[in-house]
Amino acid sequence: MVLKVFFPQCCNRADSGLLVGRWIPGHDSAVVLAVIHYPFIPGQVKQYIQQMQAQSQVELSVLGSWSLPKEGQESMESFLRDLSTIFPKGRWLQISRQMGKMGFTCHIVNRDQSKICTEEEEERVIFVHYDQRKVMLSQLHPAQSGIHEPQSDAPSELRQMFQTVAHSEPLFFLDRYDDGPLKSTHWQSEGREASIIVELLKQASVPLCLLVSWLLSVWTWICNLCVYPVRFLSTKLSTCIQLSYRTEHMTTLSSPNPAATHTHFMRKANILVSFMVDVALGMLLISWLYRDNRITVVANTLVPAADHVAKELDKLLQWLMGAPAGLKMNRALDQVLGRFFLYHIHLWISYIHLMSPFIERILWYGGLSACLGLTFALSLLSDMVALLTFHIYCFYVYGARLYCLKIYGLSSLWRLFRGKKWNVLRQRVDSCSYDLDQLFIGTLLFTILLFLLPTTALYYLVFTLLRLVVVLFQGILHLSVDFINSFPLFAMGLRICRPYRLAGTHYHMDTTVCLSV
Amino acid sequence: MEDEVFTNISGKPISLDCQSHSSFCREFTVSSPKVSIGKVTVYTCSVWLVAYAVFFFTQNTAVLSSAILVTLVGMMLHIHFVKIDHESLLVIGSLGIQVSSSYASGRESTTFIEMSKIKDIVINEAIYMHQIIYYLCILLKDPSDENTVSSVVPLFQSSKPRLNCLVKVYKSCQEVLSKCK
Numbered sequence: 243m244v245l246k247v248f249f250p251q252c253c254n255r256a257d258s259g260l261l262v263g264r265w266i267p268g269h270d271s272a273v274v275l276a277v278i279h280y281p282f283i284p285g286q287v288k289q290y291i292q293q294m295q296a297q298s299q300v301e302l303s304v305l306g307s308w309s310l311p312k313e314g315q316e317s318m319e320s321f322l323r324d325l326s327t328i329f330p331k332g333r334w335l336q337i338s339r340q341m342g343k344m345g346f347t348c349h350i351v352n353r354d355q356s357k358i359c360t361e362e363e364e365e366r367v368i369f370v371h372y373d374q375r376k377v378m379l380s381q382l383h384p385a386q387s388g389i390h391e392p393q394s395d396a397p398s399e400l401r402q403m404f405q406t407v408a409h410s411e412p413l414f415f416l417d418r419y420d421d422g423p424l425k426s427t428h429w430q431s432e433g434r435e436a437s438i439i440v441e442l443l444k445q446a447s448v449p450l451c452l453l454v455s456w457l458l459s460v461w462t463w464i465c466n467l468c469v470y471p472v473r474f475l476s477t478k479l480s481t482c483i484q485l486s487y488r489t490e491h492m493t494t495l496s497s498p499n500p501a502a503t504h505t506h507f508m509r510k511a512n513i514l515v516s517f518m519v520d521v522a523l524g525m526l527l528i529s530w531l532y533r534d535n536r537i538t539v540v541a542n543t544l545v546p547a548a549d550h551v552a553k554e555l556d557k558l559l560q561w562l563m564g565a566p567a568g569l570k571m572n573r574a575l576d577q578v579l580g581r582f583f584l585y586h587i588h589l590w591i592s593y594i595h596l597m598s599p600f601i602e603r604i605l606w607y608g609g610l611s612a613c614l615g616l617t618f619a620l621s622l623l624s625d626m627v628a629l630l631t632f633h634i635y636c637f638y639v640y641g642a643r644l645y646c647l648k649i650y651g652l653s654s655l656w657r658l659f660r661g662k663k664w665n666v667l668r669q670r671v672d673s674c675s676y677d678l679d680q681l682f683i684g685t686l687l688f689t690i691l692l693f694l695l696p697t698t699a700l701y702y703l704v705f706t707l708l709r710l711v712v713v714l715f716q717g718i719l720h721l722s723v724d725f726i727n728s729f730p731l732f733a734m735g736l737r738i739c740r741p742y743r744l745a746g747t748h749y750h751m752d753t754t755v756c757l758s759v
Numbered sequence: 760m761e762d763e764v765f766t767n768i769s770g771k772p773i774s775l776d777c778q779s780h781s782s783f784c785r786e787f788t789v790s791s792p793k794v795s796i797g798k799v800t801v802y803t804c805s806v807w808l809v810a811y812a813v814f815f816f817t818q819n820t821a822v823l824s825s826a827i828l829v830t831l832v833g834m835m836l837h838i839h840f841v842k843i844d845h846e847s848l849l850v851i852g853s854l855g856i857q858v859s860s861s862y863a864s865g866r867e868s869t870t871f872i873e874m875s876k877i878k879d880i881v882i883n884e885a886i887y888m889h890q891i892i893y894y895l896c897i898l899l900k901d902p903s904d905e906n907t908v909s910s911v912v913p914l915f916q917s918s919k920p921r922l923n924c925l926v927k928v929y930k931s932c933q934e935v936l937s938k939c940k
Contacts, residue, residue: 244853400873
């Protein structure tokens with residue numbers, strides 16, 4: 243087998259010392275995590291490693307020695323070899339490098355046979371340089387591990403290596419400014435990588451989460467108090483649906499325990515980012531809406547628009563009451579239906595005019611809902627459209643009901659016409675012998691209904707099309723709301739800015755292969 | 760090593776660079792020819808001529824400026840997402856295979872496949888348009904069953920070298936693989 247040594251790039255120029263890392267069990271490979279420099283007391287090193295092991299749950303050990311002699315400093319071959327007796331281990335790596343020379347030299351001291359490996363075996367060593375920061379931060383695709391674990395398959399070598407680096411985070415907290423007895427080199431040895439803003443946010447997030455969860459509990463308590471009609475209404479209004487959706491989001495976000503798995507963390511982050519974007523867009527909308535009296539302008543155009551729609555509907559009904567598209571309708575029924583709908587429009591217009599003084603104020607307060615996010619404003623708009631086109635909905639319901647009744651009547655009379663009837667008990671059509679009177683009346687009614695059908699069908703068709711236009715508009719609004727709610731913005735951002743954080747099933751890594759001599 | 764002249768399936772010259780880092784680590788780089796100036800000129804001229812013709816009939820200057828934008832953006836997208844300069848295959852015995860392709864703009868996309876997932880490397884035949892071509896591919900193991908092949912990763916997809924080049928790469932890959940098994 244070939245021995246593989248995963249060596250961090252940051253330790254390329256480190257001073258001489260001990261290599262701390264882990265032998266990956268089951269594979270012939272070693273992960274070097276840090277270099278501990280001279281001078282040190284072996285007892286302290288052992289204690290430090292045990293402490294780190296307890297914190298990180300990774301089996302750490304001293305792998306070997308590392309020497310990079312400075313100018314004017316002679317090499318310490320014999321000293322390094324003696325070191326291996328202090329830290330007893332199966333194998334002892336002796337890696338050294340000359341200043342200004344490419345490549346590394348590696349000797350393996352095999353303790354069991356207590357001799358240095360032969361020349362031929364020595365050549366079978368691969369150095370893989372890895373970027374410690376990227377490897378530590380990368381999250382391997384969790385879906386893969388989900389498949390692997392049930393089969394009790396040993397995780398692959400690279401996965402183990404990635405996990406080792408990711409788990410040994412406490413090892414990287416020791417930086418060169420520490421006054422402790424040990425000095426080490428790793429990716430954070432120049433000082434810990436952190437940002438003040440992130441740390442402050444971390445500190446502030448705990449009380450904020452508590453506050454939000456308390457508010458949420460109050461809110462859910464109020465919601466549970468609601469009596470039946472309010473609850474029924476809240477399932478119909480898209481604003482209420484959006485509200486409950488956001489409540490659910492906030493409960494997920496404000497849970498005090500941190501995300502357990504990577505997927506969970508990504509979900510939380512996505513929710514947070516989409517919420518922020520949503521609120522930012524809402525604020526933009528508010529800043530646009532509340533400037534230059536735009537609310538008044540909108541309110542002033544809304545009533546004439548409703549009037550205009552009513553006038554157009556009126557015209558459409560007049561057209562239907564005549565001879566629409568050259569069709570000859572039943573005049574009496576046509577007139578009755580037309581008058582009925584005209585009366586309805588009249589009612590509607592008076593309702594709108596009654597409302598008109600309040601519309602501006604309603605819009606003003608409704609616009610404030612955009613503080614909670616653009617999605618709220620959009621759902622409110624959708625609700626308002628639904629309320630303002632209530633007459634179209636009513637027309638559709640009347641038309642559909644009438645048409646449905648007529649079709650039912652026609653189908654049952656058609657069965658009578660053929661001498662059959664619907665058996666309710668057996669859920670099937672049976673033959674039946676009718677009286678002459680029954681047949682006469684039934685056939686007569688069938689003929690009447692059949693000849694009246696085109697008139698009703700026409701009304702039904704026209705009002706369904708009108709309703710469809712409204713539904714289409716509302717559908718577009720709901721689609722955009724859902725898009726804002728569920729678009730994974732955080733994952734997209736990570737993908738673009740830090741692609742190594744989302745490493746997939748195939749590992750992306752920069753391998754620089756240096757060769758042993 | 761580079762005394763042989765290789766061509767790709769459409770007859771364009773390509774170069775193969777084999778680097779042997781050690782007995783169990785080899786790197787093969789296939790470089791395709793650069794974007795020819797003539798081709799760029801032809802495309803640009805044709806877009807601009809069409810734009811000028813439209814401008815002649817509509818007298819709208821926005822057409823001309825949009826034509827310039829379209830050619831610029833098209834060129835950027837082409838060198839960033841389509842045109843691949845080098846494709847390299849790094850075989851490291853007992854560790855894995857790294858396939859990377861570098862685009863003309865300098866963007867690199869890298870995929871690493873672990874040795875435990877690889878079944879073999881083979882040369883395969885495929886029908887491509889109206890001809891039959893050979894290509895090199897990595898066979899991946901099915902995680903549940905060792906003996907079946909779950910998927911195939913084709914190599915050198917954009918440069919498409921001919922058989923003589925593939926055989927050379929194949930032989931040295933097999934040398935490395937056989938040593939590590």
